[in-house]
Amino acid sequence: xxxxxxxxxxxxxxxxxxxxxxxxxxxxxxxxxxxxxxxxxxxxxxxxxxxxxxxxxxxxxxxxxxxxxxxxxxxxxxxxxxxxxxxxxxxxxxxxxxxxxxxxxxxxxxxxxxx
Numbered sequence: 581x582x583x584x585x586x587x588x589x590x591x592x593x594x595x596x597x598x599x600x601x602x603x604x605x606x607x608x609x610x611x612x613x614x615x616x617x618x619x620x621x622x623x624x625x626x627x628x629x630x631x632x633x634x635x636x637x638x639x640x641x642x643x644x645x646x647x648x649x650x651x652x653x654x655x656x657x658x659x660x661x662x663x664x665x666x667x668x669x670x671x672x673x674x675x676x677x678x679x680x681x682x683x684x685x686x687x688x689x690x691x692x693x694x695x
Contacts, residue, residue, distance in 0.1 A: 588609065588610065589608075589609070589611070590607060590629070591607060592605050592607045593608065593654070593655065593657065594606040596658055596659070599660075600634070600635060601634075602633045602634045602640065603631075603632070603633045603637075604630065604633075604666055605630065605631045605633075606630055606656060606658035606668060606669070607628075607629040607631065607654070607655055608627065608628065608629065608653075608654030608655065608656075608671075609627050609629045609644075610626035611625075625647070625651065626652035626653060626654050627644050627645065627646040627654075628644065628645040628646075628653040628655040628686070629643070630642065630643045630644075630658060630688060630692065632666075632692055640692075641691060641692035642692065643688055643693075645686060647674050652671075652672070652673045653670055653671070653672045653673065653674070653675070654670070654671045655669070656669050656670065661687070664690035665688055665689045665690050666687070667685055667688075668685065668686040668687075668688060669683070669685060670685065671683060672684050
């Protein structure tokens, strides 16, 4: 996404074990707005981030939901679905019409693709 890597915070809010012994993590990643000169800077926007690993902790895929001109997003929780996909619970500024108080769901396919 750009920006100064020294200012980027990665936070994980939910971790689930997968049937194959791997993990899926629901996270937020970004630069805290108070660490940039302008709160309107697109690099100061939080991104919802989901990471899937194998049983050795090696990265299988990652997914980011990022809307830099529309506000912050963070993946707060992830659930495994019967079809092998993942349901991500979002804390979002732009999913819905309640400005900074939105919550929403995003469904990912088994390989981390947005459905």
